Amino acid sequence: MARLDRRSREIFRRIVDTYLETGEPLGSRNLSRILPMALSPASIRNVMADLEYLGLIYSPHTSAGRLPTESGLRLFVDAMLEVGDLTADERRDIENRVAAGGSGRPVDEFLADASRMLSGLSRGAGVVLASKIDQRLKQVEFLRLEPTRALVVLVGEDGSVENRLIDIEPGTSPSALIEASNYINAHLRGRSLSEARTELLHRQTEMRAELDQLTARLVDQGLASWAGKSAGRLETLIVRGQANLLEDVRAAEDLERIRLLFDDIETQRELVELLGSAEAGDGVRIFIGSENKLFSLSGSSLVVSPYRDQENRVVGVLGVIGPTRLNYARIVPMVDYTAKLVGRLIR
Template sequence: MTKPLLDQTLEALDSRSRDIFRLIVDSYLRDGDPVGSRNLSRMLPSSLSPATVRNVMSDLEHLGLIYSPHISAGRLPTQKGLRFFVDAFMEIGDLSEDDRRVIEAQVKASGSDASLEHMLTEASQMLSGMSRGAGLVLAAKSETGLKHIEFIQLEPQKALAVLVSQTGDVENRIIELPAGVTAAQLHEASNFLNAHIRGRTLGEARAEIARLMEETRAALDTLSQDLVEKGLAVWAGADAGAPARLIVRGRANLLENLTAEADIELLKHLFDDLETKEGLVQLLNLAEEGSGVRIFIGSENKLFSLSGSSLIVAPYRDQESRVIGALGVIGPTRLNYARIVPMVDYTAQVISRLMQ
């Protein structure tokens, strides 16, 4: 909600209206059920009749903050009402020391002797367990320095290209070989690349090799030159547009409170969207646009407009403070925002520190 609209809405509410609105939202976030005027009158610290509460609820409904799911039911917050509550009233508490220790210990333990992907998978699982939503981690294509490349001949015209990064991640690709390539030429191409790529990112390595190729064509025969180019192009060029890795854990948590077949279909639609390249790019862009945690409720982002889900997301960064991925929690709109926001924020901070 923009600040002018937020201020305007706040001005339209007196203290009594604010108390009743907060109770409606608190009840929804806790139980997911509509709450009626009679129950609200019992919850209020001051003595108000159900009729007076109904009048206030009517005003809140007129402002678009609450609605009645069906005739004679109590009231629930609208998407606009939830956004207003998050922006105006929600108090984001700090994590307890126990929660901090759990997050730090689990992320560090998973990252101590395992790959980056394993560490991110564990972070996603942890967020799911602590939030009762689905934990999500988006790992963008790595820009870490390269350490080693090797070609292993599999068939006369096929080889396995193995790329090792300085963080210990290993990627394998099958490449087509020019006709007549020998084991000696594969070794020569590997040696040439390894002499010049160490410590460079993929983009830097490609630029350096392109410069050196002009200077050293005489040192490599034609087939070895072709291999050198293929060895880098297999991770860049067309492959550079490949989608980032999406790690989602705890999808079953989102199904726990769903009974209607239509709701389940909407949830499936959400995950189908997320797993497309376009969805991943959108997700990373959402995280990059803000400096910290961002909250998206329902249709505030088109990625979630059909499923009605909420997303709490934060970026994590490399040693040069570049955003290289995002993590967060997806769940129903009645997520425990006050608890999950600092949880996501701290997990992103821990991962960023481990990436440096």
């Protein structure tokens, strides 16, 4: 920014504003009509040449106007973007869309609502990465399926239900399965998986005294079946509204860009990694185009923010994927507020 004088900054800002609003390049003749200072088209072209030399704008076609480069967009977002706050009506709208149905619903349900809401308000694709590493136990049940296999059913306080298969010893009685369930439900209910494992270690001597050897092993296996998954970060990726990205297709190259973006979204592993990297920062983060390899071909942007649980631990990320000409000034506060709202709802 230090290398740009007042008129260079104003011309650059107008080019970016026009791109974000219409997706179209802005030429010197049109610029001369809307600038607050009196500049001839020839003078404006000289300034545009300097901006192009700095790598901030480019001409998509000969004799066309100028568009911002990804570097130009990054400079604009970091140094010139004016982000306002949401109105009271906008906040209520977000709250009604996400929190509808009450706080007793399963977490996955209102996270899907949050993703759908972000998609609807941004006209992009809403994304949520939810970690289940610290869900809290409400109930655990052991069900025999085969002589040497049992199903462990875990019900979380958020209403989520997950199943795991474990190996059991031949001859394990139904009463041993019931006793293992009762022990966990009596002593470990309301604890997170990591807390339950820690508590179990502290209770080893007491547990061995209360339970027979077979039942004690069942308790160990039942909790280990989730703790092992959680150590590898069991995560759920929710994406809603990909079809919105087709609404702004103007040419064959735009359709190809969207196709590549859909491929990127389907490649969940890389999207999960990208969203996971956003957990390290506080507040909203913006990834533009080829700044990340995931969007290097599709030329897309990602606006995301982490959300936290009642102990202020980051437990997920949510945001919006769309073209690089997203309305950042509107979407940044929307994503930020939604992340704070989701954090309150999961407490």
